[in-house]
Amino acid sequence: MNGRIMIVEDERIVALDLRQTLESFGHEVVMVASSGEQAVAEGPRLKPDLVLMDIHLDGPMDGTAAACVLQEHSIPVLFLTAFAGQAMLDLAERSSPYGYLVKPVETRALQATVRMALARRRAELQVEKGEERLRLAMDAAELGVWEWDATRHRFVSEGRFESIFGCSPESLDDAERGFLARIDPAFRPGIAEALTQGQAIRTTVKLNESPDSGDNGWVDLHAQAFSRPDGGLDRAVGVIRDVTLEREQEERLRRAAVVFTSTGEGMAILDVDHRVISINPAFETLTGFTEHEVKGLAPDDFLHARRREDSFEARLQESDSDYWSGEVACLRKDGTLFPAWQHLCVVRDAQGQVGNYVLAISDTGALRRAEAQINHLAYHDTLTGLGNRNMLEDTIEREIDRARQHGGRVAVLFIDLDGFKLINDTLGHAAGDTLLREVAHRISRILRRTDTAIRIGGDEFVVVVPDITRLEDCASLAEKLLCEIRTGIDLEHERLSVSASIGIAVFPDNANDFTGLVQAADSAMYGAKERGRNRYAFYSNDMAERAIERLHIEQGLLRAIAGDQLLLQYQPVVRLEDGQLVGFEALIRWDEPTHGRIGPDRFIPVAEECGLIDYIGAWVLRTACAQAVSWIRQGFEALRLAVNVSARQMSAGDFVTTVREILDETEFPPDQLDLEITESTLQSVDHSRQLLAELRALGVCISIDDFGTGFSSLSLLKHLQIDRIKIDRSFVQDLPGDANGVAVTEAIVAMANRLGLSLIAEGVETATQQEFLRKLGCDEAQGYLFSRPLDVRDVDMLIAAPPEHLS
Numbered sequence: 144m145n146g147r148i149m150i151v152e153d154e155r156i157v158a159l160d161l162r163q164t165l166e167s168f169g170h171e172v173v174m175v176a177s178s179g180e181q182a183v184a185e186g187p188r189l190k191p192d193l194v195l196m197d198i199h200l201d202g203p204m205d206g207t208a209a210a211c212v213l214q215e216h217s218i219p220v221l222f223l224t225a226f227a228g229q230a231m232l233d234l235a236e237r238s239s240p241y242g243y244l245v246k247p248v249e250t251r252a253l254q255a256t257v258r259m260a261l262a263r264r265r266a267e268l269q270v271e272k273g274e275e276r277l278r279l280a281m282d283a284a285e286l287g288v289w290e291w292d293a294t295r296h297r298f299v300s301e302g303r304f305e306s307i308f309g310c311s312p313e314s315l316d317d318a319e320r321g322f323l324a325r326i327d328p329a330f331r332p333g334i335a336e337a338l339t340q341g342q343a344i345r346t347t348v349k350l351n352e353s354p355d356s357g358d359n360g361w362v363d364l365h366a367q368a369f370s371r372p373d374g375g376l377d378r379a380v381g382v383i384r385d386v387t388l389e390r391e392q393e394e395r396l397r398r399a400a401v402v403f404t405s406t407g408e409g410m411a412i413l414d415v416d417h418r419v420i421s422i423n424p425a426f427e428t429l430t431g432f433t434e435h436e437v438k439g440l441a442p443d444d445f446l447h448a449r450r451r452e453d454s455f456e457a458r459l460q461e462s463d464s465d466y467w468s469g470e471v472a473c474l475r476k477d478g479t480l481f482p483a484w485q486h487l488c489v490v491r492d493a494q495g496q497v498g499n500y501v502l503a504i505s506d507t508g509a510l511r512r513a514e515a516q517i518n519h520l521a522y523h524d525t526l527t528g529l530g531n532r533n534m535l536e537d538t539i540e541r542e543i544d545r546a547r548q549h550g551g552r553v554a555v556l557f558i559d560l561d562g563f564k565l566i567n568d569t570l571g572h573a574a575g576d577t578l579l580r581e582v583a584h585r586i587s588r589i590l591r592r593t594d595t596a597i598r599i600g601g602d603e604f605v606v607v608v609p610d611i612t613r614l615e616d617c618a619s620l621a622e623k624l625l626c627e628i629r630t631g632i633d634l635e636h637e638r639l640s641v642s643a644s645i646g647i648a649v650f651p652d653n654a655n656d657f658t659g660l661v662q663a664a665d666s667a668m669y670g671a672k673e674r675g676r677n678r679y680a681f682y683s684n685d686m687a688e689r690a691i692e693r694l695h696i697e698q699g700l701l702r703a704i705a706g707d708q709l710l711l712q713y714q715p716v717v718r719l720e721d722g723q724l725v726g727f728e729a730l731i732r733w734d735e736p737t738h739g740r741i742g743p744d745r746f747i748p749v750a751e752e753c754g755l756i757d758y759i760g761a762w763v764l765r766t767a768c769a770q771a772v773s774w775i776r777q778g779f780e781a782l783r784l785a786v787n788v789s790a791r792q793m794s795a796g797d798f799v800t801t802v803r804e805i806l807d808e809t810e811f812p813p814d815q816l817d818l819e820i821t822e823s824t825l826q827s828v829d830h831s832r833q834l835l836a837e838l839r840a841l842g843v844c845i846s847i848d849d850f851g852t853g854f855s856s857l858s859l860l861k862h863l864q865i866d867r868i869k870i871d872r873s874f875v876q877d878l879p880g881d882a883n884g885v886a887v888t889e890a891i892v893a894m895a896n897r898l899g900l901s902l903i904a905e906g907v908e909t910a911t912q913q914e915f916l917r918k919l920g921c922d923e924a925q926g927y928l929f930s931r932p933l934d935v936r937d938v939d940m941l942i943a944a945p946p947e948h949l950s
């Protein structure tokens with residue numbers, strides 16, 4: 144076995160001799176160095192298999208120091224020395240020499256020692272190479288090798304162990320827990336058992352979060368445990384490999400598989416030639432085809448109804464990406480068509496080559512139907528099926544646009560039912576709903592195809608009439624609507640009659656846009672209501688003027704309250720039987736310093752609108768009660784006092800409390816107080832039934848004022864706690880000549896008698912009217928025939944000395 148040898152010897156003769164001897168053995172002497180410095184400078188470059196080194200060298204670096212440096216470069220050294228004292232041997236040992244020859248060296252000893260050293264060197268190199276190979280292989284396989292000596296509590300590792308396990312092997316030295324604690328608790332018992340039983344471990348485990356990096360992941364763990372003879376773990380050796388990415392990939396695939404089989408979208412996987420490889424259950428459900436039936440077919444052959452437009456190739460070409468989505472027409476197995484939203488997707492491999500296609504379809508038929516339903520709901524009133532507020536805006540704006548283009552006109556009729564609230568209140572919401580549906584039906588029945596009927600909420604409807612040429616046509620339509628609505632409606636056991644008030648506004652005459660037109664029609668509707676309901680009114684400039692006047696009244700009313708400009712008059716009420724004075728109705732007046740006396744008809748509605756009525760109403764009640772108490776104290780003990788109450792007052796949450804407090808404060812006897820409430824008040828006040836019950840509980844009486852002018856129903860009178868009905872002046876004034884007035888009055892008297900209610904007629908101006916009413920059975924009356932409303936001092940005189948006709 145020959146080698147490349149360097150000789151380090153400062154004695155030239157000895158060096159030459161060594162060289163000749165070594166060369167005679169067939170070795171190659173790569174260099175003869177004469178100093179330690181020269182040896183360490185050239186040794187690493189020449190990489191000799193062996194260095195023969197004289198220990199005692201001249202110069203600063205002796206042989207042992209030079210040998211230590213060469214050893215760092217894995218160059219083996221064989222020492223030559225003239226003597227071998229203990230101290231020298233100790234020094235030489237530090238550089239782990241391959242041998243130690245004492246000079247003069249005998250040739251055979253030199254040959255044998257050099258040969259053994261070279262053999263050892265070769266063996267070591269082989270081991271090193273083997274280790275290197277193993278390391279590279281472990282690296283390539285991304286493995287970490289570990290060995291756990293449980294007896295000595297030592298944990299060693301190589302390769303990628305540290306980076307995979309996320310902690311240094313030293314931290315695992317200590318105890319089983321060090322190693323096992325890194326493993327997720329769910330996997331720990333199995334591993335622990337295999338270790339204590341000395342078994343092989345082949346498993347994939349999850350790691351806990353690393354204390355160093357915070358990572359957790361999955362590792363493949365292959366190991367063999369060895370037990371001690373007395374039982375228990377001696378040591379374990381194994382490899383680990385990080386399989387986190389594979390696990391995630393598997394998990395993704397598993398999830399994708401779940402999605403594929405469970406999604407509601409029909410999916411088909413196609414090969415490069417667009418032939419079906421597989422379909423999911425949803426595809427089968429959507430199309431009726433089984434996988435077996437469509438495997439190997441192209442979707443264009445069995446699925447796409449419009450083969451040319453929806454063809455696979457055409458759709459993908461449309462898109463400049465690998466995706467296309469859009470609506471297509473699809474065929475089911477039974478030949479029926481359905482609209483579908485289709486996604487096409489190209490699946491490429493790592494090299495960018497097309498590997499597959501994915502086709503996904505969802506039936507958009509249901510979506511289309513839902514869309515239509517949502518649109519319907521968005522634009523229609525669910526109760527009546529008419530259009531709703533959204534449709535109103537769209538329709539009016541569209542018709543205004545059209546009218547602008549053609550120079551036409553658009554009419555808007557705003558319809559509000561008279562007395563609807565009362566029906567809801569007394570007969571219940573179900574009855575109210577039935578009524579609204581019937582009214583909606585009647586409105587629709589008489590409209591043209593081009594007209595639009597809308598319910599904008601509650602009891603308010605709007606009719607949009609395009610292309611009107613004459614205002615008379617609007618008037619006749621409004622009349623037809625009033626007549627249709629007025630006709631009795633059968634509700635369960637009741638035949639109801641409800642009227643409506645209609646306001647009409649026209650584009651471009653009254654307003655130029657949607658908001659203006661609807662507002663104008665709304666104002667006109669209020670105009671119709673003010674004029675007595677059950678009628679229609681066109682929007683007029685008067686309405687705008689009235690709005691300004693209202694503003695002036697509102698501002699004046701504030702001054703009136705502050706400046707004591709309000710006062711009360713009292714109109715006597717007489718018993719028809721004997722003409723006896725039975726009481727008074729308190730009537731408010733406003734003495735305005737510049738405009739003179741203003742009647743309640745003008746300012747009460749304004750006070751209601753601006754909220755001053757609560758204050759004014761309480762003032763009237765307090766003043767009238769206090770005044771009446773003084774008349775009672777003057778000797779008119781049987782006096783009854785009627786006080787008008789408006790809708791707004793009744794709506795105030797504390798109305799009953801106000802009445803109670805005023806009665807307590809003035810000491811007026813409750814049973815002599817008559818609160819006059821109009822039918823329309825009952826119609827507009829929520830929970831009027833309960834309110835009346837509470838007022839009755841105070842002991843006061845309730846009269847229905849202006850009876851017969853609004854929604855009158857037997858149920859209303861039956862359900863509400865009422866004492867008296869006041870026949871409206873409008874019926875009385877035409878008695879007894881007018882047949883209609885007579886019929887209505889007779890019906891009211893009959894109704895009151897049947898329900899045991901007392902009757903009073905207002906506006907009696909003639910003796911004939913008085914006589915007619917008396918004969919009919921009417922109990923009491925008031926009117927100019929007996930007396931106009933009087934100031935307090937006139938009433939004082941009246942009580943002191945009643946005239947003959949009021950005695």
Ligand SMILES: Nc1nc2c(ncn2[C@@H]2O[C@H](COP(=O)(O)O[C@H]3[C@@H](O)[C@H](n4cnc5c(=O)[nH]c(N)nc54)O[C@@H]3COP(=O)(O)O)[C@@H](O)[C@H]2O)c(=O)[nH]1
Pocket residue numbers: 714728729730731742743744747760763787788789819848849872905906907908925926927928932
């Ligand atoms: N909420 C309140 N409303 C009130 C109050 N005071 C009055 N009013 C209401 O104002 C309306 C107009 O009232 P007024 O101008 O006072 O007219 C009353 C009488 O003067 C009038 N009347 C009486 N007899 C005759 C008659 O023979 N002929 C004729 N043409 N008019 C007559 O009738 C009105 C009384 O109406 P009524 O209350 O329905 O009995 C009116 O609606 C008042 O209710 C108030 O304080 N609060």
